[in-house]
Amino acid sequence: AQRVTQPEKLLSVFKGAPVELKCNYSYSGSPELFWYVQYSRQRLQLLLRHISRESIKGFTADLNKGETSFHLKKPFAQEEDSAMYYCALPVDTDKLIFGTGTRLQVFP
Amino acid sequence: DGGITQSPKYLFRKEGQNVTLSCEQNLNHDAMYWYRQDPGQGLRLIYYSQIVNDFQKGDIAEGYSVSREKKESFPLTVTSAQKNPTAFYLCASSADRGKLFFGSGTQLSVL
Numbered sequence: 161a162q163r164v165t166q167p168e169k170l171l172s173v174f175k176g177a178p179v180e181l182k183c184n185y186s187y188s189g190s191p192e193l194f195w196y197v198q199y200s201r202q203r204l205q206l207l208l209r210h211i212s213r214e215s216i217k218g219f220t221a222d223l224n225k226g227e228t229s230f231h232l233k234k235p236f237a238q239e240e241d242s243a244m245y246y247c248a249l250p251v252d253t254d255k256l257i258f259g260t261g262t263r264l265q266v267f268p
Numbered sequence: 269d270g271g272i273t274q275s276p277k278y279l280f281r282k283e284g285q286n287v288t289l290s291c292e293q294n295l296n297h298d299a300m301y302w303y304r305q306d307p308g309q310g311l312r313l314i315y316y317s318q319i320v321n322d323f324q325k326g327d328i329a330e331g332y333s334v335s336r337e338k339k340e341s342f343p344l345t346v347t348s349a350q351k352n353p354t355a356f357y358l359c360a361s362s363a364d365r366g367k368l369f370f371g372s373g374t375q376l377s378v379l
Contacts, residue, residue, distance in 0.1 A: 169308065194366050204311075204358065204370040246310060250366040254299045254318045255326070260310035 162187050162251045166259035173237050174267050181232040181262050183221075183247030193230040194248040195221055196258070204246070207232075217241070237266045271295065274359050274371035280379050281346065281353055289344045289374045291359035298363065300342035304328060305356040305373070314357075317342055346376060354378050 163186040173179055185191055195207040208216045210223045210230060221232045230247060247259040275290045293300065299318050303311040303326075313326030317336040331350025336342055342361075346353045356375050360368040 166310075192366055196368075203372055204360075206367055209366060248366065254362065254365065255313065255316060255324075256301070256362075256366055256368060257313065257327075258303075258311040260308065 162249065162257065164247050164249045164257055164259040166245075166247055166262050168262045169260070170263045170265065172265040172267065175239055176236050179232075179234045179237045179241070179264065179266075181245050181247075181264065183230045183232065183259060185228050185230065185247075185249050187228075187249060187251070191223070192250055193221070193223060194250075194256075195219070195230075195232050196246045196248055198244040198246070200243070207245070237264075239266050239268055242266045272359060272361055272369055272371035274357075274374050276374060277372070279374055279376045281376060282379050284348045286345055286347050287376065289346070289357055289359075289376070291342045291344065291371060292340055293342075293361040293369075294340060295361055295363070295369060296339070297361035297369070298339070299361060300336065301360040301362070301368065302326075302332070302334065302342070302344045303358045303360065305358055311358065314344065 165184045193210045197207040198204040219234045244261050244263050246261045250256050272293045281287045301316045302314040312328050314332050315334040317323035320339050333345045356373050358373050359371040362368045
C-alpha cells in the first residue's frame with residue numbers, strides 16, 4: 161500500500177539545536193516527495209520538494225530510496241520554525257496523500 | 269488578490285442536516301481537492317477533481333458529496349450520513365503535481 165509515515169507527533173528542541181523531522185514512505189515506483197508547513201494561524205503551504213533539491217529557510221531534505229525516507233533537516237533551529245510539518249507523496253496522477261504530521265516546538 | 273477562498277470560516281450543523289462548504293479559486297488551476305484535518309490524523313483526502321465535470325473519491329468519501337460545474341468552484345456537501353463531521357476542512361487547488369495551494373479552512377461543528 162502507498163503510505164507516508166511520520167513517526168513523531170511532537171519534536172521539541174532548543175533554539176540553535178539541529179532538527180530532523182522524520183518521514184518514511186511506501187511506494188512502488190520512483191517517488192516524488194514534498195514537505196508542507198503550517199505556521200500558527202497561517203495556511204498550509206509548500207516548504208520544499210525533493211525534485212528541486214533546494215534549501216528553503218535553511219531546511220533541506222534528501223530522498224533516500226534505500227531507507228525509503230525523506231527526512232527534513234535544519235542544522236540550527238530558530239523559534240520561528242515552530243509549526244506543524246507534513247510529509248506528502250503524490251500517488252496516481254493528481255492525488256496527494258499526507259502523513260499525520262509532526263509538531264515542531266523550538267524553545268528559546 | 270489571487271488565491272483560494274473558503275467560506276464560511278465557522279459552520280454549525282444540526283443533526284440530520286446537510287451543509288455545504290464553499291471553495292473558490294481564481295488561479296486557473298485544473299485540479300481541486302478537499303481534505304479533512306483532525307488532530308493526530310493529519311490530512312485525509314475526501315474528494316478531488318482533475319477537471320471540470322469530473323471528480324474522484326478520496327480515502328474517506330463516505331458521507332460527503334461534491335460537484336465541479338465550473339473550473340473556479342468545488343463545493344463540498346457534508347450530508348447527514350456523515351456521523352462524525354466535526355473537523356477542520358481544507359480546500360486546495362493545483363496546476364503542478366504535488367504542489368497544492370490551500371485555502372484558510374472551514375471549522376465544522378455539530379450542535
